Amino acid sequence: MGAIGTEARPAQAMAPPPDWVLVVEDLGKRFDTPDGAVTAVDGVSFGVRKGEFLSVIGPSGCGKTTVFNIVGGLEPGYQGRVRIGGEEVRGPHKSIGMVFQEESTFPWRTVLENVSFPLEVAGVARAERHQRARRFISLVGLAGFENRYPSELSGGMRQRVAIARTLAFEPTILLMDEPFAALDEQTRLILGDKVLQIQQELAQTTLLITHNITEAVQLSDRIVVMTFRPGRVKRIVEIDLPRPRTSEIVGSEAFGRYVAQVWNDLREEATRGMAESEIGALSRRP
């Protein structure tokens, strides 16, 4: 049980530990809305170790997706720094591969052409990119579906295509924003297994943004718990469960304890978030 601990922010003067491939320092982001400026994210700092699976969890409206977009380089105009391998990064970076929350496969491309896309953009020759893409297609368990179009697949399969496509980019860090949000619970658990297996095979450093506690505990080495608006780091929880894991772990007692712990931290934030959005809805009433 002693695994829980709050981690101090990495002091800016201090060099981050050498095994941290991704360092997020003091991120801040404000949005201008019709109701005035809203601070979405404030002073968020954490690091991701090589080969680690780190989840960022928080209630809706805690700025998780903002963190995702900033780290992925798709959100301009923020405070703080994102460093990859010690080098500060602005804009999309070749070390980071993003998997989006939304349906993001190209409907006009087959599975094979979808997964080949990043290689095609990088100028890899056709035969080679298809060969490399096939490897990732079978890794996500879609061998045999290479020539299907996304419309012929289920939502879970499409999201696996999106994951395979991002893996084909061979990123140092796999960055995922609630990739299973649109899926049902069973598909989500099974896909979680798939992700665990991939992470095992590729030793893929992964940063997962999620609001699902079970998913976070099932997959992560550490969980960054965020507060409701403005999004700050509330606590970083070490998940000291044995690996390799499968979804069977959700039945274990230790698993239940971690879920309870993370929920304990989140409950307060989620309640506050809910109350604020209710007040907001009331005040906006004509």
Next chain:
Amino acid sequence: MPAARDLSGVAGAPSGSGRVAAIRIAIILVVVALWEAASASGWFYRDVIPSLLTVGRALAVLAVNRDFYWHLVVSLMEVGQALAIGGGLGIAIGLALGGSRFLSRAFERYLYYLGPTPKIIFFPVMIMWFGVGPASKVALGALSCFFPIALSVAAGMRQIDPVLIRVGRSFHASPMQMAAKIHLPAMREPILNGVRLGFGVAIIGTLLAETKLSNAGIGYLIMQAYAVFDMPRMYAMLIVLFALAIAANELVGRYAGVHAVSGS
């Protein structure tokens, strides 16, 4: 229970489409029968509704008439040029409007105002600018098809799922790669739908202009047949036009991967 209903639904699908085909054929048969009945009744002034047999004979006469083909080619060339000019400009302007919020806000409203205006009112101006020959018909056809194409391309560009753009950016696609591999394929359907709409109004604009003032083209022939009250000949030419329009529409529709009825 729901499974059973699903099964019956699947089993019912082919017979459902069979029923649709049967109704479509029935409609044609009913129209033909009504037409023949009206023609045989003698209630109408001479030849306003000629027997389909007469129309068929006129069609056969047209089919071996070299002049007719020459006029047909004139009309097709005019429509083709109108579509190339108006469509090309429409796609270019549509891309600019769809890609820039500023341009769209500044200019698009005018396109919406001018779009539904009957373009034939500009025909006198076109005659003064381009003369009575084919050029003024091409100009009117181009003017007609420019608006629907520009507007549907602009709308299509805005409808592109923003996450697909972010996917492209996250994989470091260059602006050229974004255009070729994401924007264009994502817009294929709206562009082809716009072209189909544009094709229709290009035909309307061009032929309408031909019927007003010209010395060549199918529109001119139709008016000539009307002037001498050769109704079977006139109807024969209308049938040829129908057939051409349907064929072209099917062609564009098949290329767009959408069925002709579902679009627009």
